[in-house]
Amino acid sequence: MAKKFMYVNRKPPYGTIYALESLEVVLIGAAFDQDVSLAFIGDGVYQLTKGQDTKAIGQKNFSPVYSALGDYEVTKIYIEKESLEERGLTLDDLQHLVWEDEDDDWAEKDSIRLVSRAELADVLDDQDVLLSF
Amino acid sequence: MKIALQINEGPYQHQAADSAIQFTKAALAKGHEIFRVFFYHDGVNNATRLAIPPQDDRNITAEWVALQKEHNLDLVVCIAAAQRRGLIDEDEMNRQGKDANNISEGFRISGLGQLIEAGIEADRLVVFGA
Numbered sequence: 332m333a334k335k336f337m338y339v340n341r342k343p344p345y346g347t348i349y350a351l352e353s354l355e356v357v358l359i360g361a362a363f364d365q366d367v368s369l370a371f372i373g374d375g376v377y378q379l380t381k382g383q384d385t386k387a388i389g390q391k392n393f394s395p396v397y398s399a400l401g402d403y404e405v406t407k408i409y410i411e412k413e414s415l416e417e418r419g420l421t422l423d424d425l426q427h428l429v430w431e432d433e434d435d436d437w438a439e440k441d442s443i444r445l446v447s448r449a450e451l452a453d454v455l456d457d458q459d460v461l462l463s464f
Numbered sequence: 465m466k467i468a469l470q471i472n473e474g475p476y477q478h479q480a481a482d483s484a485i486q487f488t489k490a491a492l493a494k495g496h497e498i499f500r501v502f503f504y505h506d507g508v509n510n511a512t513r514l515a516i517p518p519q520d521d522r523n524i525t526a527e528w529v530a531l532q533k534e535h536n537l538d539l540v541v542c543i544a545a546a547q548r549r550g551l552i553d554e555d556e557m558n559r560q561g562k563d564a565n566n567i568s569e570g571f572r573i574s575g576l577g578q579l580i581e582a583g584i585e586a587d588r589l590v591v592f593g594a
Binding site for chain 2: 334336342348349352355356359360362363365459460461462463464
């Protein structure tokens with residue numbers, strides 16, 4: 332039986348390598364047919380911001396990879412509402428992540444689920460495996 | 465209970481490396497099974513055999529090696545994280561044409577799939593650091 336795996340992303344995309352190496356685990360883990368979801372909390376919400384430009388810091392901009400998550404059947408991406416608000420961000424500042432539902436004539440559906448801190452706590456409580464980065 | 469560990473921080477820099485050893489000892493003493501210990505991020509540095517901590521300090525790698533021998537632990541170093549940070553074993557040294565290797569006995573290098581498998585197979589995956 333598939334387990335519920337959740338990757339909890341808590342760090343900004345640059346400054347440390349945690350975000351990039353978390354994404355590497357998510358992509359490898361997608362091959363294991365588990366029930367996968369991602370959460371972005373705290374400074375982790377910056378990982379999904381639109382229009383990232385890393386030229387000046389000489390690092391690879393890996394943010395386009397998030398838009399491929401739907402192809403890896405990673406379709407549940409939780410964003411904590413308070414974390415966005417505390418940083419003056421809204422969903423419009425984030426990439427629009429979607430997946431195609433093969434059971435619904437490949438209809439394009441939103442991957443992002445905006446949840447409150449309290450709601451996310453319940454989602455976390457429901458997981459079998461939490462990997463935090 | 466079957467327990468797996470993920471260690472995300474290097475030795476001496478961060479308490480997580482020590483906490484993981486102490487947790488492992490405590491879990492084994494209570495009769496739990498350690499399914500696997502997976503070293504990721506800077507945690508791969510726990511596997512170097514070339515570190516020389518001061519003589520009056522603990523030797524974290526040596527402690528892992530001792531635990532591995534006594535309990536036949538599966539100590540797995542993530543290959544992607546290790547290559548980035550210059551942690552390589554003899555096979556990888558030959559394959560990549562490098563002039564040295566530094567992975568300690570008792571550790572093996574493998575892929576991230578080993579971490580996911582640990583999450584699937586173990587009753588609990590406990591993450592140290594990050």
